Amino acid sequence: MPGYLDNGSFGALGCKLVTVAPNNANLEQPLPTINAHIMLFDDATGVLKAVISGTEITQWRTAAASAVATKHLKPSRKFEILAILGAGAQGRIHAIAFQHFFKQVRIWNRNRPRAERLVSELNQSSDSQEFKSFGCNRECVEGADVIVTATFAKEAIVQLEWLKEGAHVNGESRAIKVQDGVRVICAEKFKTAFTSRGYNSESFPVGAGLTHHSELSESIYLRGEVYVDHRTGAEVELAGLKELGVEFKGEIGSLIAGDLSPPPSNRITVFQSLGMAVEDCAMARLVYDLYKTA
């Protein structure tokens, strides 16, 4: 993921190499599923300045993007309940990053003991928020003001009728379109890019028919106000949603810049996060600057 930013006073040029190995959680000594390294270059000369571990940066910048999206899509709402589906790396960091804006943080995982372990860790480090584990995704979501989905689920784990009026959803996993029969052997980004171009090889045995894979039900995308981090990326990576007739209302950056107004507060909103290299570059530069001044 190569990225570059320059606002006149702060520049960053970098490239993140990232792998996704969903089985890592099942190893005897579990490892993160998503591992990354960021090469940071001098943005004026192009000279390599540092190679920085990008695993935690990926977790924090993704949660930060969701927090910023939530703030700008729901500027006037008072939140009480946050529901997080998925107790992995993203679920954990979202809980830590969001906790102070909520009275209760609910966490569901398909394997409940994992949610219970996370809840126990979080309750020990907090004196004001209540963290609660759930065995049922519907119960976890019903009544929540904000929902975060951070799993690898290929079927909907959130339904429209479970959402309360004005709820906001941060969807971390891509709502991808694949052809039935695709063997998952590589990162979603490449898989989508290959199959959407009709490529077919031994590594990609492609069957008939199109399937829409997403953590959120189609009706949430169709009835909600859907915002993305990057429209050009979304047009390609979320082609399945476009084909369903889903309209992307805009980028979160346009809301921050004041080029767009937030939707009425009683509307259901969705931030469909893709992840942007520029987020990694900005954070790598901040980490590098802190390291140099420490």
Ligand SMILES: NC(=O)C1=CN([C@@H]2O[C@H](COP(=O)(O)OP(=O)(O)OC[C@H]3O[C@@H](n4cnc5c(N)ncnc54)[C@H](O)[C@@H]3O)[C@@H](O)[C@H]2O)C=CC1
């Ligand atoms: N938008 C963005 O910028 C980013 C998005 N992500 C996405 O966030 C999601 C979570 O990533 P991590 O927390 O790093 O992974 P992780 O492996 O640490 O956690 C994944 C969680 O999902 C659960 N899970 C796995 N398969 C499932 C299924 N079929 N149904 C229900 N639950 C299932 C696991 O039990 C686990 O708790 C992934 O979809 C990943 O692609 C990750 C990084 C950046």
Ligand SMILES: O=C(O)C1=NCCCC1
């Ligand atoms: O934005 C990222 O970084 C990632 N997004 C999806 C999963 C891999 C990492």
